[in-house]
Amino acid sequence: MTTRFAVLGAGRIGQVHARAVTSTPGARLVAVAEPHAAAAEAVATAYNCDIRTIDEIEASSDIDAVIICTPTDTHADLIERFARAGKAIFCEKPVDLSLSRVRACLDVVGETGATLMVGFNRRFDPDFMAVKAAIDAGRIGKVEMVTITSRDPGAPPYDYITRSGGIFRDMTIHDFDMARWLLGEEVETVMAAASVLTDPKIGELGDYDSVNVILRTASGRQAIITNSRRASYGYDQRIEVLGDKGALSAANTHEANIQFAGEGGFTQPPLLNFFMTRYTAAYANEIAAFIAAVNAGATPPTSGEDGLLALALAEAALKSVAEDRAVRVAEILG
Amino acid sequence: MTTRFAVLGAGRIGQVHARAVTSTPGARLVAVAEPHAAAAEAVATAYNCDIRTIDEIEASSDIDAVIICTPTDTHADLIERFARAGKAIFCEKPVDLSLSRVRACLDVVGETGATLMVGFNRRFDPDFMAVKAAIDAGRIGKVEMVTITSRDPGAPPYDYITRSGGIFRDMTIHDFDMARWLLGEEVETVMAAASVLTDPKIGELGDYDSVNVILRTASGRQAIITNSRRASYGYDQRIEVLGDKGALSAANTHEANIQFAGEGGFTQPPLLNFFMTRYTAAYANEIAAFIAAVNAGATPPTSGEDGLLALALAEAALKSVAEDRAVRVAEILG
Amino acid sequence: MTTRFAVLGAGRIGQVHARAVTSTPGARLVAVAEPHAAAAEAVATAYNCDIRTIDEIEASSDIDAVIICTPTDTHADLIERFARAGKAIFCEKPVDLSLSRVRACLDVVGETGATLMVGFNRRFDPDFMAVKAAIDAGRIGKVEMVTITSRDPGAPPYDYITRSGGIFRDMTIHDFDMARWLLGEEVETVMAAASVLTDPKIGELGDYDSVNVILRTASGRQAIITNSRRASYGYDQRIEVLGDKGALSAANTHEANIQFAGEGGFTQPPLLNFFMTRYTAAYANEIAAFIAAVNAGATPPTSGEDGLLALALAEAALKSVAEDRAVRVAEILG
Amino acid sequence: MTTRFAVLGAGRIGQVHARAVTSTPGARLVAVAEPHAAAAEAVATAYNCDIRTIDEIEASSDIDAVIICTPTDTHADLIERFARAGKAIFCEKPVDLSLSRVRACLDVVGETGATLMVGFNRRFDPDFMAVKAAIDAGRIGKVEMVTITSRDPGAPPYDYITRSGGIFRDMTIHDFDMARWLLGEEVETVMAAASVLTDPKIGELGDYDSVNVILRTASGRQAIITNSRRASYGYDQRIEVLGDKGALSAANTHEANIQFAGEGGFTQPPLLNFFMTRYTAAYANEIAAFIAAVNAGATPPTSGEDGLLALALAEAALKSVAEDRAVRVAEILG
Known part of the structure; x- marks a missing residue:
């Protein structure tokens, strides 16, 4: 069909x-x-x-x-x-x-x-899919801790920042979704710290550029997310999952898989530096998954509910920063 | 057009x-x-x-x-x-x-x-292209030594081996072309050693499965090629170039860029194990280069002459093995 | 002398x-x-x-x-x-x-x-020293974010746990010191989450085995620490520092710098798995630094104050877990 | 005792x-x-x-x-x-x-x-020992091919070159010994190519600075050795062994196990650049092995015969270069 x-x-x-x-x-x-x-x-x-x-x-x-x-x-x-x-x-x-x-x-x-699919492209990245498949295959046993490092090469235009809903709703939201996906259990509490370190103007616009978040599930599994709007070395996208039988990680993707050795040491090229280049395969896989679901009359792999819950974690993080305390997701979802 | x-x-x-x-x-x-x-x-x-x-x-x-x-x-x-x-x-x-x-x-x-282009797909692999571009940009100065490691996961069917012209004409020929491309100077002498180590039947068919070759140019630049018809760990394709100002290398490509850490150590997935998977991008780039040349009325980047010279190196290697001596390419080309 | x-x-x-x-x-x-x-x-x-x-x-x-x-x-x-x-x-x-x-x-x-030196051996690890020296040399500009991953291969005996003061005072304390050292600025607030994931008996003894901590300085610099009492893959000791001009990291130390490639992929040996083996050089360097300070009549590089402040961070983390909120270090130090 | x-x-x-x-x-x-x-x-x-x-x-x-x-x-x-x-x-x-x-x-x-032990320090390097132990434990099955890359940061003084016996007797001799050790079978034929690429004065002194050698045993196992008197990136010492069940390799040793990520890419420090620094542990292990042998009244692990045979391979390589042909070791040993 x-x-x-x-x-x-x-x-x-x-x-x-x-x-x-x-x-x-x-x-x-x-x-x-x-x-x-x-x-x-x-x-x-x-x-x-x-x-x-x-x-x-x-x-x-x-x-x-x-x-x-x-x-x-x-x-x-x-x-x-x-x-x-x-x-x-x-x-x-x-x-x-x-x-x-x-x-x-x-x-x-x-x-x-x-039928509605809300796109969370990172779930369709081949490396992240390989990590998830290994978890699902029991390679590391029960998941305990997730570490997500996600840094943009540079901040978006000021104009965009004012419309974006802020770093938690615009940037961390991808990591909230990844954390939910990798933890395999819903998040119960959110603690977040936020700073303005790269550009004071971002602070004047009411946003942050450097945040860390700890997520905790009912059974005590935890995820940490570390974000920055600036990484001089490129678009940094890493995940790491600890289980009782081992750990899995996905590394960054460089422009090429080569190395130069010279007087100053050994150098590999910078990272793929733009989200559309870094996630080329992820975008294609995402649409293929949607097409497959529609053709099969099946439920797509990412839902409106996923979109809602990631947004709720962003709201909880904002509240945590404002009130300097751990916020229960239930406070947000009511 | x-x-x-x-x-x-x-x-x-x-x-x-x-x-x-x-x-x-x-x-x-x-x-x-x-x-x-x-x-x-x-x-x-x-x-x-x-x-x-x-x-x-x-x-x-x-x-x-x-x-x-x-x-x-x-x-x-x-x-x-x-x-x-x-x-x-x-x-x-x-x-x-x-x-x-x-x-x-x-x-x-x-x-x-x-207009004729003879396909040497490896010249169009993104990693190898990045190495060549860095050489051409002067990153390592004058090229001195080239090392090419090229191993197949397993031997082709016996039937193919009898028609293939032997390992030098069928497999090493790619490496001969890579060596010419990376040395930046024509090869003058060829020394080769050949063994049957993986399967005696290959020897009975008159071929070898394990070979090493040293190529030498007029100015003394050298390349070594190491081939095997069997690598239990996959399709091994690496290059390394030493110049007076540094060295460049391209590493293997794994199935995914992930790592598992467990009791037995740290493990990365096997290599992309099939030439058409490993060189997917290379095949596409190769055809794109041909199309670009035709549309521009330009000379394609790999020529019939390239095909001829790589074959001549294969002939010289065969003669070197047969006669246990260094063979001048001029002896082959006449 | x-x-x-x-x-x-x-x-x-x-x-x-x-x-x-x-x-x-x-x-x-x-x-x-x-x-x-x-x-x-x-x-x-x-x-x-x-x-x-x-x-x-x-x-x-x-x-x-x-x-x-x-x-x-x-x-x-x-x-x-x-x-x-x-x-x-x-x-x-x-x-x-x-x-x-x-x-x-x-x-x-x-x-x-x-003259008193309180030993924080990790500051004397050659790799961590190299990271610190590069920071001090301005290699990454202004420090913004520190990430410390520190996991023990397995929990200490129950008996020790009851005497240890708990995971924050016994284990995280090293990371608190590393964070202070790498941040280059005193910590102002502490947020921590703690779980029992590896062994319920640890919880019965009143301790945790899995914790994450976010530290924040007055200027907004942040550090995250992730700890577990169990890592099946060994003694995991990594640091990472982000600055405005780049990032520095120190990787784990394996038993040997070798690799095996086989059908299952590419494997490196496990980590040096015992703190005295992993930090052999650090212990020697630490004593050498003390001797040098004594011989020179100089102040040793790590002081009683360093011991006090790391302990204060541990107290703050405990309070943060107990009260589910960000705790100011000033509340602890009075 | x-x-x-x-x-x-x-x-x-x-x-x-x-x-x-x-x-x-x-x-x-x-x-x-x-x-x-x-x-x-x-x-x-x-x-x-x-x-x-x-x-x-x-x-x-x-x-x-x-x-x-x-x-x-x-x-x-x-x-x-x-x-x-x-x-x-x-x-x-x-x-x-x-x-x-x-x-x-x-x-x-x-x-x-x-009791005589002739020192071949590299056999006592911890990483190379780990490779050899894994071979001996059957990890890669039967050894087929050995690749040794050995490059000095720079040439020795001219004065030394004239007394050294030339690159094969002075530098490659270490690699000849490593090849014998790793092949697990005596070498039968030697093919070598030699050039002067780094400094014409070395040629005037009758020596070479850039050589490649292929060694072949009776059963067809092969080793390749690639040497240069100059590597701008440091003292390059790598080995790689292919067997029927997998491959083992030992990588280079850097000054520190750290990484810098910045605009220009990802950089690791240069190699330990001096043989006495690179092989500190090897020298200590070597003497410990001698002491252990003497105390036990046992045969030391490296013998005068090992010294003789490595030198014979050097002689064969020189003859191969002079006569442009494969030289049988039996021609040298008589």
Whole structure:
């Protein structure tokens, strides 16, 4: 069977997903929606598909599924519209920056019975998948401690920071999801510390650039997350999991697997320095997983609930910083 | 501009190249030729192209270039036919197992002025390209010594061994090409030692499975190549280059960039174990380079001459083993 | 000049320090004190020194300095006695498990003007010293974040756990000292989470086996410490420091610097698995630093104050766990 | 039991061995012989031993064993004298640069029944020992191929080169010994290529600075050795062994086990850059092995025969270069 797709939004990530749909067996890209004519045209030409408006796509009987790559503040509305229109929906995280808005949206999805996948691309990175598969195969026994190091090469533009919901909702949220996935148990309490160390202007905008978080589950498993908005050596993305029978870790990915040896020592190239380059395979795998789920009538591997719970951890972290105490997730979720 | 392609042969490598053509901007796959109907059909369906006979392709005015993926003993004839037909030609190495046949074929190519690229996929591996780029950028100064380690996970079928021309013409030939590429100077003398260590049957078939070769250029630069038909730990592909200002090396590629730590020590996954998996990016880059050369009317980066000279080094190595002495390449090339 | 030493206590660590004194130019081992006659005799024979009682050593005019390797609960008393006796003193951490007792003891030391070094062996590990030297040389600019991973191969005997003061005072205390040393700024707040994951009996004894701690300085620098009493893969000791210009890290030390490659992948030997083996060089360097300080009449590199402050961080961590909140170090130090 | 030693020669290596004797249980340093009074005095003071002449030591009844650290051209004579005097003898390689002189000397040793150990320090390096132990434990099955990379940071003084016997007798000789040790079978044929690449003056002195060698045993096992007198990145000492069940390798040793990550990539410190620093543990282990053999009345682990055979491989390599052919070791040994 072949699922027919529309991509909403032809920005950077929309283009990536359009290519992923085109190159996946069992999927066909039928249309793209994009207000900027040139961007729309570029995708339509490259992948040989129609240009349609969002309204037209909603009404199209030759479209089974949509991939939402529009600005964050449109996500929840579009999810509701397309859920009601009976389309399967893939949406890049987050559903919304407001927990109550996310909840309302997921209620609509629930009522319509629509298929919704919220994209957490890192779960589809081949190295991280290999770590998870080894955990699931019992390689390290029972999981006890998770360590996630996640640092961006540099901060986003100030303008973006003001709209992003802050470092916990924008950046740490990926690590919250990874922690939940790797811990194999829901988080009960959150402790966080936050500083402004790389740029005082970030503090003036009400955000932080350097944070550490400790997550604790009911049975006492713990995860630590360390984030910085600046790492001069590149996009640092590592995970490490300790179990009673051993430990697993995934290392960083360098530009090339080579080494130079000279008077100053031994040097390997910098890291892949941009999230779309670093996670190229992850983005492709993510869309392939969505296509596979839709074609099989199965539940996608990452859900709206995953989006909601990661956001709740971000809220708890913010509260922990504000009140200098451990915050129970139940306080947030009510 | 768009170059229109036909792929001759729809076996393993033909499929890889068909996909590469399809996914490269500036190229279009028009036809495939393949005697086995099912294989032809599979490619035609997957990449939406015609099925034509080789004769038809030769006569097709809507085809500018061919990619020859047929059995080795047809390469030279096909190169000559398509050179005369005015098509650009990509041919997987080798042109032929006989040096004189290669020479005759290249003469025809020369007379017709046809564009010919002989595929040495390893030159297009991203890691090896990064090493070469660093050499060309002067990072290690003048090249002095090259070390190439190249081991197959296991020997090919006996049947293939009898047709392959032997380990030097079939396996070491890739390393001879790498050595020429990295030394930056033509090889003058060849010394080789050969043994049968992994399977006596290989010896009974007149071949070797374990060889070491020393190459020497006129100025005294040297390369060593170490080959085995068996490496229990996988497809071992490493290069190392010493210059007066430093050394460069490319390491092996593992299945995943992860590590397990347990009672027995620290373990990384096995190597990518199959040449088509290990060199996926190399095959795609190789075809992209051919397409770029054809579109630009430029000389492709690997030539028929490269195929000839690598084969001459294989002949010299065989003679060195037979006569237990250093053999000058000039003795082979005449 | 030569400083004349006595070693108090001929247990494991006493023997290590006796050997260090003997093999260091500028130092001479004059006597050992040890209640177990056989142990005393062994050291006296091996290093050609006298056996004397502690009282005799206190009264000996041919002894300039003592190295205290007796049980923890004797440390503070012995420090006071030998400070009053005018000897230079090296004492293994901790001075005492009680903050007020430590304070009282340091007061005595201060009054007498005695030279006191409290041993934090890890500061003298060659790899950690290399990291610190690179920080001090400005290699990574301003320090922002420190990550310390410290896991023991297995828990100590239950009996020891009851006397140890708990994981924060016994194990994390080393990491607290490392964090202070690497942060380059005093810690202001402590957040800690603690679990019992490896053995419920440890919980019954009132201790934890798995803890994570976040430390924060006044300027916002942060350190995270992750500890476990069990790591099936060995004695895990790593540090990592992020600065505005780069990051530095020290990796684990394996039994040998070799690799096995086989069907199951690539394996390196386990870690040096015992603190005295892992930190052999550190123990020797530590005593050499003390000898150098005494001979030069200089202040030793680690002080009683360092011992006090590390203990205060342990107290703060305990309070943080008990009260589920961030604890200011000022609350502890008063 | 305690063996009483004299060290002949108080140069660099004599001092190292004097310290090794002093710090090894079961051994006592009684005397040093050294024509330079200051050097003799320094050792006598540091290790509390007598200064005696070689004649006196030969006649001393309180000396059981000698360690010969005098210039190479005195080795054979001293071995003969002390063999006749009934002392156990440790001599740094080589016994002599002339094969016939070595043979004559070993004949004398044989007649006297003296215990002789010829030092090949690398066999006592902890990492190389771990590789050998794993081979002997059957970890990689049957040995097939050995790869030895051995590069000096820089060439020795011209003056030394003229006296050294050339690169094969002075430098490669260590690798010849390692190859014999790791192959587990005697070498039958030698092929070598030699160039002058780092300094033309070395060629004018009749020597080479860049060589590659292939060794082949009767059963077809092979070893390759790659040497250079210059490696800008330091003292490069690696081994790698392929067997039918896997491969083992020992990596280089860096100044510290740390890493810097910055804009230019990831950097580890240079290699330990001087043979006495790189092989500190090896030198100590070597002397300990000699002492253990003498105390046990056992045959030392490296013999005069080992010295002879390594030298024969050097001769064969020289002949191979001169005649551009594979040379059988039997041609050399007669």
